Every structure is written in C-alpha cells, then in structure tokens.
Amino acid sequence: MGFIKHRDPNKHPGFLTTSVARYSAMYPVNESPEHAVGRCLDFWNRFGARGETPGYREELALHGWTGTEIIIGSDLKELLWSGISDDWVNFAPRLFPQKLKRSMLGRNRVLVAARRASAEGEFFTELYCTPSDIIANNDSILNDVLYETLHQFEEEYRNTGLLRGGATYFYAADLPKDHFLETQNIYCIRRDVKRRRKGKI
Known part of the structure; x- marks a missing residue:
C-alpha cells in the first residue's frame, strides 16, 4: 500500500493539524473481513459510536x-463546550485528558472497511479505519482522539493473536489517487449511497 507522505503518521498529530489530514489505520489480520469489521465496531461502540449510516454496507459490498x-x-456536546475551552484543547490536544477530548468531539463519521488481500502466497484481511468526512469537526481534537484510539485498538488486536505484524498508520489525504478509500473516492461513495437511497441509481 503506497502513500504520498506529507507528514509522519507514526508521530502524534500534534498542534493544529489540518482538518483534511484525517488520521487513519490499516490492520492486517488473520480473520475474515466480516469478523474484523464486527470486532472494530464493537470496539468503537465502547466509546459511544452511534449507529450506522444506512446504505453503506450495501454500497461497499x-x-x-x-x-x-x-x-x-x-454536535450537541460540541455546542455545550463551544467558547469555554474548545479553542485551547484544539490548539494543544495532548495537554488534556482523553475523556475530556472525547466529550468535546463534534459529530464526525468514520468508515470501517475490510477486504481480502494476499502476500507471499498467504491470504489475510486488511481492515481500514478512516474518517469519512472530507472536512472534519474539531480537527486537532479529532486527530488526537483517533491517534490514541486506533493505537489502543492495535494493542487489543495484538492480544488476540490475530494481528499480522503491526498496524500501518497513515493520513487519508496521503493515500494514492487510485486507492478505494482516497478522499475523492470516499466522496463518490457517499454520493452514490445518497443517490441509491433516493432511487436515482
């Protein structure tokens, strides 16, 4: 999986990360795409993830x-925090506890997607977790929360014995143009989901 690296994904996003950066991860695992996605959804649900966007499962399939x-x-929680300390946390997210940052996070969408892959004759699953909003809310806070959460998920996956090596971290904006989850392609996925729901495809 090639990247055009404009920033180091192995380092914490740091201060004032641009909103289009969108910190992401790919986990190579020895289980089916269905089980990998289910495991990731269960993980996010522990941190308050809310429901699924209708039509995405079918579109990805x-x-x-x-x-x-x-x-x-x-958005409600973000509004409650707005004007109190949001700017400070967005400027220097690492200085504040993770629980506080999660409570301040505005509404954002995350794409969890997996596919079968092979290397040196061995088959496995690539599990991706990447923000699907082209422009994110609370950019620095979001990337900080994603950095901590995705690394935590890697450790939990490692403990199952199903993780092959380690996760690959990247910024969605650095994906090559022909990758299915590249920024423009994610926009097209969302467009097609909406069109199918309206019966226009």
Missing part, C-alpha cells in the same frame, strides 16, 4: 468490500 460508516462525537 458492490465494490468487493465489507464494512459500514459509523458516527462518533456529537
């Missing part, structure tokens, strides 16, 4: 992927 889109954060 049309392209040979297994997965869905979930909602994290809340």
